[in-house]
Structure formats: structure tokens, C-alpha cells
Amino acid sequence: MSSTDDIYGQRTLDFVERLQRLTEYTEICRVISAELEWYGLNCVTVMSLPGPGRPDDDGFLMNTRPMDYIANYKEKHHLAIDPVVTELKRTAVPYSWQDVREKRPLNRPEKRIIDEGRDFGMRDGLIVPIVSLTGEQAVFSPCGENPDLSQRARSALELVGIYSHQVLKRALLKERRDQAVHTPLTAREREVLQWVAIGKSDDEIGDLLNISALTVKSHVEASKRKLDAFRRTYAVVQAIRFGEISL
Amino acid sequence: MIIVNGSQRRQHAALFEQLYRLRHDVFIKGRGWSLPSSGGKEIDQYDTDEAIYFIDVGDNGLIEASVRATPSATASLLADYFPHLIENGEPARSPTIYECTRYIVRPAVKSRNANREAKAKLLAGMLEWALSQRLSFIQTVIDAATLSSFVEMTPKTIPLGLAHPYGGGRKVPGGGECLAIRWPVRPDVIADIREYGGWQQSSFPQAFSSSEHRAIA
Structure with missing residues (x-):
């Protein structure tokens, strides 16, 4: 059994504990980058892989690879043939770039992708596959010039990857929720929704405002669109949240 | 979902018969673990009177999910066989820590959603019970x-160490890598797990408010 009196275990548990206390996205990224530096991993990409209903440029949770490297990678559609990425179809446990190179002879386009990485100072890296119970597949992919990818380092980085992915995902989700913007309602839409909120029917609101029930309905429909709501009750909830109406 | 303690084994003979057979199917046949078994049943030294069984039985009478919790002070697989999994120096045994083993989720409907729901119901339920017992982890x-x-x-899941190989490691059938984790017994952790499973309410409606359930452990 491998020795546990080294520094990897305690170090990683400390990292996870620190990460669990953070909620702010840029701070989370900073802590993850700092941890990876210790292994000689100076770049990292954390992303959801393209799947049904998920276009590929939507999936970045964190990325510190150079932008010109990413632009070139995207432009040439490397994701579909990168041997390090296609290996994900065959294995669900963490592996290094070097493992892939040793496993099978690479063809010319595959070798070119590896050479291009080398030009950016990325010689080896680790891929930590993360499959969620909703079926979404993600990867945590740090790399560097000459990183420590010893067995214990890999076990540590697997934990670093799994926690980083989850914490980043939650922070981004929260940020998106907090920043959710909506198109402001018109005065008339606000007035109508205010009556909807206290339970008036379209006919009653029409009588109160001296407009037809059909016009009332069209105001409600417009509000629903602006508030990204399927039902009028949810439109009311959203309107209260955004401070458009109050109870 | 029901909670049965080990000393009630005789009153629930048929249920335990089914459980031990299911465990044999899942762990010995399915995962290839080398565990003691007899007559197609898997029973080990932690199936004592003190063990608590959380069992979810479907409409057809078949077990859909189950897990066993044992007091770590007297019955801990972690302390007995995997002490090297703890890398932060914490003791494996404590009177306020229970340990869960033989975790099975087999919903009648096979889908990712059904799996999520069943998993969350079982774990949230176990943590609710743990909260009622004032356990820490x-x-x-x-x-x-x-x-x-x-x-x-729940991102509040606490690792106790890194993964270590068991049964020959990841390349051997029946082998792999394992690690030890803890869940803090807190309402916010239960809320996380319920939200994950899409459960709005307790796995045990009306339970744990009465003193009757206190008597289980």
C-alpha cells in the first residue's frame, strides 16, 4: 500500500476544506490555480463536454490556457480528434497525456495537436473525467511543462478536480441566478400584474382598469415573456423578485 | 422507507432474507467482492443487533434501496480494515459517528432520474435519522x-484521505480504488441531498418528531 506519510494527503484535504468555504467565482479560480502550481501545472481547463443540447463553446467552467492556444484549437476543431480527449470514450479513470502516447501509436494529425501544445509549453497533463448522475460529462484538465504526475499526485489531483468542478459549477450557477436580467415591464403591465398577484381574474382586472379582458391577457402574456415565466404565478414570483411589483 | 434495527431481525425475517440475498447478488456476484457467504446470502460480522437498516421497499414488495449503519465505536470497517484511508489523523471511531456500509440503490424503474431520487431519498433519510440521534457525522x-x-x-462531503487501491487496484476485476468520506449531520446537508433528488419533503413524513423514534437506537 502506498505511503501516507507524504504531504499529498493533508495538503489536498486542506485544499478541499478551503474550497468548500468559498462562494466567489474569481476567488475559487485563484485558489485552484495556486494549488495546481504546486504540482507544476500552470494551466487548467474545466469544461462540460458537448452533448445533446449543449453546444461546445458553452461548457467552460474555468480556463487558464492561453487564449491564442484556445482560439487555434477551436478553429481547427481539435476537440473531435485530440487523442487525449477521444481517450475519454475508452476510460473513466484519470490518465495522463503520456499514458495515451504510450498506449497506442498516434497518427499524424494527433501528433500535430501534441506538438502545438508543446509550442505553448504544455508537455504533459492529467485528464480527470467527471460523469454526473444527470449523464453530463465533464473534464478537469490541468497541464504544464514538467508536472508532478506521480501516483500519489494523481490521486490528489483526482480529488482536487472533482471538488473544483463541483464548486465552480455551483458558483457559476449562483452568479447566473444573481445576475439574471429581465426587460423592465411597462407601467400598464406592472399594474395588471399587481392585480394578478392578489388573485383577480382577467375579467375583473379589465373592469377595474376599463380595458377588455383580452387586452389584460395580452399584458400578462407580455410580462411572462419579459420575466421568462411559463405560468402567470411564476411571472408574479419573478416580478416580486425583481422589484417590479410588491405585495 | 423503513428503519429496522438489528435486534428486530426475527420480526422481519422475510425482509432480512430478501436483503441478505440481494446483498449477495449485488456485492459478490455483481461486483466480485470476496465476502463471506452461505446459501446465497451475504451476512458479515457487522450485522449485529446494534446495526440500523434503512430499507425502501417498492409497491411489489421488492427492496429498491438499502443501507446499513453501524456505530463506529464498536463496528467500523474503516477502523478494522481501512485505517490507512484516514490521512488527516482523525480517529475512525467515535460515539457520535455512525458508519454506513452495504449501500444498494436499485429502483424498479431504470432511469437516471429514478436513480437520483432513490439515492437521495436513502441518504437524506439516513441523515434525518442521524440528526434525530444527535450524531455528528x-x-x-x-x-x-x-x-x-x-x-x-452535496459539496459538503468531507474526504478523509486520498484514494488507495483495494483488491489489486483498478486493473483487476473486483478491485479498484477506495476512499473514506464523512457527511456532517446538519439540516443544510440534508437540504442539499433532498434538492439533488428533487424531494420537497422528508424521507420519513411525520417521523422523528415523536419520541418513539428516539427509541430505535
């Missing part, structure tokens, strides 16, 4: 490949 040894699903359920 539930701990367990898991296959390292399942860690991300537990962290997905």
Missing part, C-alpha cells in the same frame, strides 16, 4: 469512482 468507505456523484449531491 456519518462516515463511509466508497469506491473512488463514485466520489463525484456524492460531491454532486
Whole structure:
């Protein structure tokens, strides 16, 4: 059994504990980058892989690879043939770039992708596959010039990857929720929704405002669109949240 | 979902018969673990009177999910066989920590959603019980490949160390890597798990408010 009196275990548990206390996205990224530096991993990409209903440029949770490297990678559609990425179809446990190179002879386009990485100072890296119970597949992919990818380092980085992915995902989700913007309602839409909120029917609101029930309905429909709501009750909830109406 | 303690084994003979057979199917036949078994049943030294069984039985009478919790002070797989999984110096045994083992989720409907729901119901239920008992943590040894699903359920899942090989490691059938984790017994952790499973309410409606359930442990 491998020795546990080294520094990897305690170090990683400390990292996870620190990460669990953070909620702010840029701070989370900073802590993850700092941890990876210790292994000689100076770049990292954390992303959801393209799947049904998920276009590929939507999936970045964190990325510190150079932008010109990413632009070139995207432009040439490397994701579909990168041997390090296609290996994900065959294995669900963490592996290094070097493992892939040793496993099978690479063809010319595959070798070119590896050479291009080398030009950016990325010689080896680790891929930590993360499959969620909703079926979404993600990867945590740090790399560097000459990183420590010893067995214990890999076990540590697997934990670093799994926690980083989850914490980043939650922070981004929260940020998106907090920043959710909506198109402001018109005065008339606000007035109508205010009556909807206290339970008036379209006919009653029409009588109160001296407009037809059909016009009332069209105001409600417009509000629903602006508030990204399927039902009028949810439109009311959203309107209260955004401070458009109050109870 | 029901909670049965080990001393009630005789009153629930048929249920335990089914459970032990299911455990044999899942762990010995399915995962290839080398565990003691007799007559197609898997029973081990932790199936004592003190063990608590959380069992969810479907409409057809078949077990859909189950897990066993044992007091770590007297019955801990982690302390007995995997002490090297703890890398932060914490003791494996404590009177306020229970350990869960023999975790099975087999919903009648096979889908990702059904799996999520069943998993969350079982774990949230166990933590609700643990809260009623004023426990501090539930701990367990898991296959390292399942860690991300537990962290997905609640990011408050605490690792106790890195993954270590068992049964010959990841390249051997029946082998793999395992690690030890703990869940803090707190309402916010239960809320995380319920939200994950899409459950709005307790796994045990009306339970744990009465003193009757206190008597279980």
C-alpha cells in the first residue's frame, strides 16, 4: 500500500476544506490555480463536454490556457480528434497525456495537436473525467511543462478536480441566478400584474382598469415573456423578485 | 422507507432474507467482492443487533434501496480494515459517528432520474435519522469512482484521505480504488441531498418528531 506519510494527503484535504468555504467565482479560480502550481501545472481547463443540447463553446467552467492556444484549437476543431480527449470514450479513470502516447501509436494529425501544445509549453497533463448522475460529462484538465504526475499526485489531483468542478459549477450557477436580467415591464403591465398577484381574474382586472379582458391577457402574456415565466404565478414570483411589483 | 434495527431481525425475517440475498447478488456476484457467504446470502460480522437498516421497499414488495449503519465505536470497517484511508489523523471511531456500509440503490424503474431520487431519498433519510440521534457525522468507505456523484449531491462531503487501491487496484476485476468520506449531520446537508433528488419533503413524513423514534437506537 502506498505511503501516507507524504504531504499529498493533508495538503489536498486542506485544499478541499478551503474550497468548500468559498462562494466567489474569481476567488475559487485563484485558489485552484495556486494549488495546481504546486504540482507544476500552470494551466487548467474545466469544461462540460458537448452533448445533446449543449453546444461546445458553452461548457467552460474555468480556463487558464492561453487564449491564442484556445482560439487555434477551436478553429481547427481539435476537440473531435485530440487523442487525449477521444481517450475519454475508452476510460473513466484519470490518465495522463503520456499514458495515451504510450498506449497506442498516434497518427499524424494527433501528433500535430501534441506538438502545438508543446509550442505553448504544455508537455504533459492529467485528464480527470467527471460523469454526473444527470449523464453530463465533464473534464478537469490541468497541464504544464514538467508536472508532478506521480501516483500519489494523481490521486490528489483526482480529488482536487472533482471538488473544483463541483464548486465552480455551483458558483457559476449562483452568479447566473444573481445576475439574471429581465426587460423592465411597462407601467400598464406592472399594474395588471399587481392585480394578478392578489388573485383577480382577467375579467375583473379589465373592469377595474376599463380595458377588455383580452387586452389584460395580452399584458400578462407580455410580462411572462419579459420575466421568462411559463405560468402567470411564476411571472408574479419573478416580478416580486425583481422589484417590479410588491405585495 | 423503513428503519429496522438489528435486534428486530426475527420480526422481519422475510425482509432480512430478501436483503441478505440481494446483498449477495449485488456485492459478490455483481461486483466480485470476496465476502463471506452461505446459501446465497451475504451476512458479515457487522450485522449485529446494534446495526440500523434503512430499507425502501417498492409497491411489489421488492427492496429498491438499502443501507446499513453501524456505530463506529464498536463496528467500523474503516477502523478494522481501512485505517490507512484516514490521512488527516482523525480517529475512525467515535460515539457520535455512525458508519454506513452495504449501500444498494436499485429502483424498479431504470432511469437516471429514478436513480437520483432513490439515492437521495436513502441518504437524506439516513441523515434525518442521524440528526434525530444527535450524531455528528456519518462516515463511509466508497469506491473512488463514485466520489463525484456524492460531491454532486452535496459539496459538503468531507474526504478523509486520498484514494488507495483495494483488491489489486483498478486493473483487476473486483478491485479498484477506495476512499473514506464523512457527511456532517446538519439540516443544510440534508437540504442539499433532498434538492439533488428533487424531494420537497422528508424521507420519513411525520417521523422523528415523536419520541418513539428516539427509541430505535
